[in-house]
Amino acid sequence: MRLSVKRPTETTVLFIVSARPPVSTLTDRLTTSAALILRLLAVTAVILVLANEYAMLFANHALSGVIVKATPEIGAVQLGVLTQTVPRLYRLILVALTLYATAIRSSISESLLVIRGLGVQISTSSPFVLWTSSTRFIPTSSIQDIFIHEAFIGFTVKYYLSIVVEGEENVVVVFPVGH
Known part of the structure; x- marks a missing residue:
């Protein structure tokens, strides 16, 4: 897994997780x-x-x-x-x-766009070439809490981010495919 961070503006941060290696050579x-x-x-x-x-x-x-x-x-x-x-x-x-x-795609990428004062947008690319990606926007007013969890898989520790959204039973797991 590869994490890249971009800052398009002073008030936004874009985190992208992808299993695809960079094409550089x-x-x-x-x-x-x-x-x-x-x-x-x-x-x-x-x-x-x-x-x-x-x-x-x-x-x-x-x-x-x-x-x-x-x-x-x-x-x-x-x-x-x-x-x-x-x-x-x-x-x-x-x-x-x-x-x-x-x-079928060789890798799926997920992104988290954090916009200060507005909310967060979570996007996941489709596993198939002709399908569109799924995108969800969560406004800041709906976010109750944000957690960083630890999961133990064998002898390794995996960290993942989840968002508690007001009015929903389940938490929203950010980067769920990257586990």
């Missing part, structure tokens, strides 16, 4: 770029397989008196070998697993 940048290219290629392959499945599903069906004949070739990619050797159920399972693997 050329090797890190090349690795990140290669992973992005592999994800894009995997998504492209999934789209081609799904288009081929759609074409094969409606192959040789009469639509309004016109016969539509599909071929296993889409563009320059030959998918006929895949459709002839692997059963449809396994192809669809493979497509679903590939989409899941390409949509």
